[in-house]
Amino acid sequence: MSYRLRLFAIRHSRFFESLYNAVNPAIVGTLKGINKVFGTKLDRPITAMEAGLKGVLFDCQMCGNCALSKTGMSCPMNCPKTIRNGPCGGVRANGMCEVKPDMKCVWVQAWDGASRMKGGEAIKDIEFAVDNRDQGKSTWLRIARGEIAEKISDRH
Amino acid sequence: MIDIDTMRNPDKVGTNPGDPLPRLEGHVSHGRFEQVLRAGHFAVTTEIAPPDSADPTEVLRRASLFDGYVDAINATDGSGAHCHMSSLAVCAILTRAGYSPILQVSCRDRNRISIQGDTLGAAALGVCNVLCLSGDDVGAGDHPEAKPVFDLDSVSLAQTIRTMRDDGQFLSGRKLDLAPRMLIGSSINPFVPPIANRADQLAKKIASGAEFIQSQYCFDMPVLKEFMAKARDLGLTEKAYIIIGVGVLPSAKTAKWMRSNVPGVHIPDEIIRRQEQAEKPKLEGRKICAEIMQQIKEIDGVAGVHVMAYRQEKWVGDVVKRSGVLGDRKPWAPEHSFADLQAVT
């Protein structure tokens, strides 16, 4: 189910990009407020909410460094090699993954999704090695707390 | 004999075959491979199969098959996720004999701590070239139960080594006393999806630090020509030395097997048919390879060919000679061949 939704989100990457861009500031703004009042007390439910929502839509793996908006709305952490600048050289002729023949290559999907996005060019920027300590953290909360920039292009 | 003076100063030219060469102006390494590329020669590289053995002489014997035909030798790093002697060790043995090995680093087996340590070690052992790879899946190999690492990917790996070389520091920012001087390479597969984006991906690899590129097997000229045209349009052929992979197919049966079992290998039907119908299929495989090499050399912006001849290594010299891509040039070879070296038992 989630896999099918994931493919749907990539096919409609343009729409999801707009949605994301519209909703993200609101979420981050709200979280900034919540953060001021409650501190870290609500971290668990907020993280669970992000994991649930993004999990259903994008098969989000909660790497804590969300790159969806620059990877055609295709979560790179679903790549069995967790490649953040893909794809690898093993993609099958039919576009399926080398490791999981029943899954479309996450990065073939990413380039395809990016081609339909307004900010799709961002896929051409290099993505740095992920900080493994952030695994399981909420990207939204991290942005709200100023730990990472809201725009991916401003990170690092 | 170890020449301590040379060891202390990597810029000093030694007298042993394994001593570093003078670093020429504008060069990032002391290596002969970089000199060949920057001189504008059409380079030939190949792959050595690392032995399933602790015997160093086996490495030298295998390398001797390529004497006089190749400019650099890639030492594979657990290719196909199979265990063999490590790339670093093979490279260290080869540098001692004067060869120009290319260290292959796959992200599958090591994290950034280990990789950075090995990069320093390789440079200290005289290795001047490194090829950054993501690596095959562990499921493809003889230890499918192993834990895959994939802490970095090929792009962040190239970036890591460039940080060490050009900024003289680890990823953590901690300073190095002596930076590793290595020519950085990366791979590309223009023959599998997303074909339309492979040139863009090449641009990313070059932006991350790759100075030379070695591609997957090319059996499909039209696809390659299109890819190279895009690479030229993006100005990439000015920024990196692009070396195209070619393969020696022993038989149509092997070709078919490779096509369906080795990830990323694309072989058009007509190549397989041609070999199937040939009277001498083995010879035909070498002829096909040599012809493809000639055609590749004609393409604007290609800097060389990378001959991959797994279990066909003894034919590398034959296809290189047949193709004539070297012209009158004879790549460096050791003064005395290691072909008859006694094995260690």
Ligand code: SF4
């Ligand atoms: S084929 Fe695609 S999804 Fe599969 S390992 Fe390679 S890059 Fe990742």
